[in-house]
Amino acid sequence: MxxxxxxxxxxxxxxxxxxxxxxxxxxxxxxxxxxxxxxxxxxxxxxxxxxxxxxxxxxxxxxxxxxxxxxxxxxxxxxxxxxxxxxxxxxxxHPKPVQSLSHVRAKVYGHTLNKQQFQEIINDIVAGRYADVHIASFITACGDDKLSDTEIIALTRAMIDSGSRIDWGQPMVIDKHCVGGLPGNRTTPIVVSILAASGLTMPKTSSRAITSPAGTADTMETMTEVSLSLEQMKQVVKQEGACLAWGGSVRLSPSDDILIQVERALDIDSEGQLIASVLSKKIAAGATHVLIDIPVGPTAKVRTQQAAEKLTASFMTVGEQLGIKIQILYTDGTQPVGNGIGPALEAKDVMAVLQNEPHAPQDLKQRALTMAATMLEMAGVVDAGCGLEKATIVLESGLAWKKFVAICIAQGGMKQPGEAPYRFKLMADKEGRVTQVDNRRLAQVAKLAGAPIDPTAGLVIHVKVGQQVQLHDPLLTIHAESSGELNYAVEYLESHPDIISLNTEESGVENHSD
Amino acid sequence: MxxxxxxxxxxxxxxxxxxxxxxxxxxxxxxxxxxxxxxxxxxxxxxxxxxxxxxxxxxxxxxxxxxxxxxxxxxxxxxxxxxxxxxxxxxxxHPKPVQSLSHVRAKVYGHTLNKQQFQEIINDIVAGRYADVHIASFITACGDDKLSDTEIIALTRAMIDSGSRIDWGQPMVIDKHCVGGLPGNRTTPIVVSILAASGLTMPKTSSRAITSPAGTADTMETMTEVSLSLEQMKQVVKQEGACLAWGGSVRLSPSDDILIQVERALDIDSEGQLIASVLSKKIAAGATHVLIDIPVGPTAKVRTQQAAEKLTASFMTVGEQLGIKIQILYTDGTQPVGNGIGPALEAKDVMAVLQNEPHAPQDLKQRALTMAATMLEMAGVVDAGCGLEKATIVLESGLAWKKFVAICIAQGGMKQPGEAPYRFKLMADKEGRVTQVDNRRLAQVAKLAGAPIDPTAGLVIHVKVGQQVQLHDPLLTIHAESSGELNYAVEYLESHPDIISLNTEESGVENHSD
Incomplete structure (x- = not known):
């Protein structure tokens, strides 16, 4: 034949x-x-x-x-x-072998990679040429402190260059980032309002929640429109000096979104990857001055002061080389911030602080003021030591609230966050002092209740660590949009009675209808 | 409510x-x-x-x-x-976090793992608690030379303990392993026949091909039954001193099969993983004396003498600690062994050597004799230096063939390997000397032709490196069970004219019907 x-x-x-x-x-x-x-x-x-x-x-x-x-x-x-x-x-x-995998292997074998090699890896990842197992191998090979500061700089540059980069046409553009892990830590809308009302440019793009009960974009979405195009963002920033938008519609550091998926599955801490992730997003977003908020506490992402200081040193070195000014702020990471956890419930805390309501959560207010103060000094708006006074005046005079409303209107209109119809109140069954609050499990309760997909779902916490509570005092209230989800959250709460620890062994749970 | x-x-x-x-x-x-x-x-x-x-x-x-x-x-x-x-x-x-992942993270952070920690990792992998990205991370963390000999020993023990272990009730049980990468290298049936005919116990379990055109189990399956239960294997070994069976029906070192899948995708060389993989399988299979054949050559798995010697040192140290006697043999890895590539075609080479036919491939015969000789000396059957003579006598007298037939009959009967109906002959279009043969691409041609799923598919190579060929001399013949598969293989061959290199630039391809 x-x-x-x-x-x-x-x-x-x-x-x-x-x-x-x-x-x-x-x-x-x-x-x-x-x-x-x-x-x-x-x-x-x-x-x-x-x-x-x-x-x-x-x-x-x-x-x-x-x-x-x-x-x-x-x-x-x-x-x-x-x-x-x-x-x-x-x-x-049959595909040709992906050439940049030889760089990943070189990293496994202990070699140092240069900008060109990181660029080839990142470009192949963005183009989808890596299977998840290859990405896992790359992350592992860079894990712990296996990237030198020079390599972190090269990786950050490669990540920036793989996507778009925004130019705001301003000499100074400020931004902030929180190294995650603290439910309810919704300072961003307050800080942005104070700083924009003080004349600074702060085009803030935020993420939606991935593993947490709410991201800043989810919270803002209960009060205004957040899905803005780059053109719309530029218009809002030109008009108000700031925006509070979702970052997903602009293609900034796209490799970061891919790496984060696999990093989460592996749960391997990599200082280099963390710094490259944060700074590539900020630099691509056009920032020149960035405040990094590091909550430190036993159930936060950074658990010790020592770990925080090591991270700080690398952040400062890398930031300097990349031409971006970095300021680090350590904050209390031992318990949630504010009262609400969940998009609408956090929005209510934010509005209460901005409107100077008497019941507004003071911890959220103080944190936001500290951050705004640090950035006012960093930006040279006031002399060192005078930031807190300035920030407090802008907030308490109502100027920050006025700016927040203006930003919301510029983004498409302002609305009130909704209310969830189903509630469950957890009461103290003994008197005692609150000794500890488990951030991670509280976040889990809020997610089981439906947050962030159900915007009004989540929980409100009524006590703080150190506070004395009496028998039948409310400890927290779960909010849900359906009875099924309420039940999920309650069941979890009841099987974890130490989410809020009281200094008496008999503390417990009692159900009340509401 | x-x-x-x-x-x-x-x-x-x-x-x-x-x-x-x-x-x-x-x-x-x-x-x-x-x-x-x-x-x-x-x-x-x-x-x-x-x-x-x-x-x-x-x-x-x-x-x-x-x-x-x-x-x-x-x-x-x-x-x-x-x-x-x-x-x-x-x-x-929601699953609880898989605790042993903390050991993987510890390895990433540069810590040394002990037997207990490797055991927890391996048990979780066998139980399916690791996603592929977690396995990729474990392999990467152990990559290059990141495992000490002590850790390789601990990992090997953990892999053995995760599955069954066969006890043959014999003081000496011999085995061999080839560190892959050489098509047609089907010495095993010949070596087993010589050694069993010399009175040694050699219960050989082999794998089917995964990425190659044929595994020893695929080749044996064209001549006899290979899917034996452990009980059947024990019966054959009791009767004949040896078997030539498929290893898949006995659960030996099951973690190895899982790790190999992901290792292949990553293509990360890990000396530690290689040694643990080989020795865990051999020890679980009950071997006490093992010959490791390392083909060395530019397109083989081990490419330099230096790499082979480094691997040898670790193999010897780990083997000694695990109480198994190891002998290493370096062999020529520059070109395929024998004439056939593919299950039935390799079986024909094996039978020709065992039957002392004049056209039998001499390179296959010499390799098998060298290995059998080394193992006869290692086992103390003959004095050092006398192995080759003994092996040659056993083979050339027909005793080895007689033993092979007896093993096949004990395994369920002997049959003749089949013939493929479709052929394509590649002819030299010039005279010249063969300078190089590309092992990897030859294997690809055989796979495109249908091997190993089609047992009679593959190719026969008619020339060796260094041989002088004339115009129209046949270089190789492709065998296929369907015309479509023949076409795939021919197309690949024609787009890679340098699979067999001749020392003249005009060497090429001419089609002949057959």
């Missing part, structure tokens, strides 16, 4: 609607001729071609009847990257 | 028939109430309960209509671990 080479088999695309996050997955029947001829098996890396473009994807083999013969299934990330329509023609082949 | 906690939502199981290898994946609709109430999102780690057992799985979110409301989909690995039937009831909750 005479053999004449033919083109590779054509397959018909099918959208399966499976969300696998960033990793593109394709699905092929076990009896596909291409599996046999190309030697593809489960987890093979495959080059997928369409008429217009190509990507590398990971293969899952279908042993059931989900696909017809000749079909190829796609996860959402693969489908969207290839911009496919159902029944489009698709071809498969 | 009064809230009474309810049980978590019940979901109905559905087998989706998706092969994701070892990682258990579950699939939930985006609008599942449990996603909202528990805060699960794509890639969340979820504890899955049935009436009888529970596992940790990774979540993929379904945005399409693949599942009805109230259903939960399962990958094959999740389905088989939970032993489910369609419509079985399933409940989900």
């Amino acid at each position: 005479i053999s004449t080479p033919e083109r590779a088999t054509t397959l018909q695309a099918r959208r399966l609607g499976i969300d696998t996050r960033q990793e593109p997955i394709i699905y092929l029947r076990a009896d596909s001729p291409v599996c046999r001829s190309e030697g593809f098996s489960a987890l093979s890396r495959v080059l997928v071609h369409t008429e217009h473009c190509k990507i590398i994807a990971t293969l899952n083999i279908i042993t059931g009847e989900m696909l017809r013969r000749g079909q190829i299934g796609f996860s959402e990330s693969a489908w969207l990257r290839l911009q496919l329509n159902n029944d489009d023609n698709v071809w498969l082949s | 009064i809230s009474t906690p309810e049980r978590a939502t019940t979901l109905q199981a559905r087998r989706l028939g998706i092969d994701t290898r070892q990682e258990p994946i579950i699939y939930l609709r985006a609008d599942s109430p449990v996603c909202r109430s528990e805060g699960f999102s794509a890639l969340s780690r979820v504890l899955v309960h049935t009436e009888h057992c529970k596992i940790i799985a990774t979540l993929n979110i379904i945005t399409g209509e693949m599942l009805r409301r109230g259903q939960i989909g399962f990958s094959e690995s999740a389905w088989l671990r939970l032993q489910l039937n369609n419509d079985d009831n399933v409940w989900l909750s």
Whole structure:
């Protein structure tokens, strides 16, 4: 017989609607001729071609009847990257080795990487050429303190250069970042209002919650519009000197969003990755002066003063080399800030502080004033030591509230945060003194109640560490939008009676309708 | 309202028939109430309960209509671990953190791990509690030379203890292992036959091919039964002193199979993992004396003499501590061994050598004799320096062939390897001298032709490095079971004309029907 080479088999695309996050997955029947001829098996890396473009994807083999013969299934990330329509023609082949993986291996073998090598790694990650296991390997190889300050600088630059960068046309643009881990720590809207009312430029973009009960963007969304385009943001900032928008619609440091997904799964602390993550986002967002808030406490992300100081030293060195001014502020990370946890409940705390209401949470107010004061001094608006007086005047005079309202109106209008219909109040069943509050478990209760997807869900905490409570005093109230979610949260609360610890062994829980 | 906690939502199981290898994946609709109430999102780690057992799985979110409301989909690995039937009831909750991940983090932070810590990691991996990203992180943290010999010993012991261990009731049990990378290197059936005919005990279990065109088990399967239970193996070994079986039906060092999947994706060399992988399998298989064959060459796995010697030093130290006798043999890794590549084609080479046929490949024969000689001396059957003579006598007298036939019959009967109907012969279009053969690409041609799934597929190579060829001399012949697969292999061959390099620039390809 005479053999004449033919083109590779054509397959018909099918959208399966499976969300696998960033990793593109394709699905092929076990009896596909291409599996046999190309030697593809489960987890093979495959080059997928369409008429217009190509990507590398990971293969899952279908042993059931989900696909017809000749079909190829796609996860959402693969489908969207290839911009496919159902029944489009698709071809498969073996991908060339991803060259930048040799840099990851070099890092594993203890070598130092340069800017060009980090850039190739980051570009391949953004282009989807790394499977999640490759990203996990990269993060692990950079874990602990395996990146020198020079490498952190190179990685940060590479991350900035992989996305857009905003130019605000201002000599000084200020920003702030909190090194996570403290529920209810919603100082940002207050700080931005005080600083913008003081004449500074602060175009604040924030994230939605990923693992927490609320992000600043979720909280702001209960009071105004936050999904602004870059053009809309620029208009608001030109008019009011500040914005309080969601950062997701501008493509700043896109590799950061991918790395964070895998970092969370691994839970490996990497000082280098943390600094590169924070500073790449801030520099891409056009900031020149950044305040880093590091809450320190046993259930916060940074647990000791020593760890905080080590982090500070690297932040300062890297910031200086990248031409951005950094100021670090250590804050109390032992208990939640404010009363509410959840988007609308935190918004109410923010509004109470801005409107100088008598019941406004004083801890939230003091934290916001301390931060605003530090930034006023950092920006040279007032002399050293005079920041707190200035910030207090701007807040208590109502100027900050006026600025907040103006920003909300410029972003599309102001509205009142809603109220959840279902409540459950946890009462003290003994008198005693509050000795400890478990931040992580409180956050879990708020999430079980529906936060942040249900904007009015969450909880209000009625006590602070050190406070004396009497029998039947309320400790916290859960808010929920459905009875099912309320039940989830209550069940969790009851199985963890030490979320709020009292200095008596008999402290406990009593149910009251509400 | 009064809230009474309810049980978590019940979901109905559905087998989706998706092969994701070892990682258990579950699939939930985006609008599942449990996603909202528990805060699960794509890639969340979820504890899955049935009436009888529970596992940790990774979540993929379904945005399409693949599942009805109230259903939960399962990958094959999740389905088989939970032993489910369609419509079985399933409940989900948040898993407790996997404690042994803290040991992985400790390794990232540069700490030394002990036996207990490796044991907890390995047990969790075998129990499916690690996602692939966690396994990737563990492999990376142990990469390069980050494991001390003491840690390699601890890891090897942990891997042995995670599975079964065979006791053959013999003071000396011999085995061999080849540190991969050389197509056609099918010495094992010959070596086993010579040694068993010399009175040694050699219960050989082999793997099927994973990335290569044939494993020893695939080759043996073209001549006899290889899927033996442990009891059957013991019977064959009792009768004949040896077996040549597939190792997959005995659960030896099960963590090794899982780690290898992810190691392959990462392509990170880890001396420690390699040694632990090889020795855990051999010790679990009951071996007391092991010959390690390390082919060295530019396209083999070990590329330099220096790398081979470093590996040897660790192998010897670890083997001594684990009470197993190790002998290392460096062999030529520059070109394939024998003529055939593919299960049946390699079987024909093996039979030709054992039957002392005049056309039998001499390189395969010499390698097998060298190995058998080394092991005869190692086992004390003959004095040092007399092994080759003894091995040659056993082979050339026909005793080895007789033993091979007896083993095959004891395993269930002997058969002849088949013949593939489709062929393609690559001819030299010039005269010249063969300067180089690309092992990796030759293996790829054999796989495209259908090996190892099609047992008769593969290729026969007609020339050796250094050989002078004339115009139209055959260089190699591709064998395939279908014309489509033949075409794939030919197309690849034609796009890589330097797979067999001749010392003339005009060497090339000419098609002949056959």
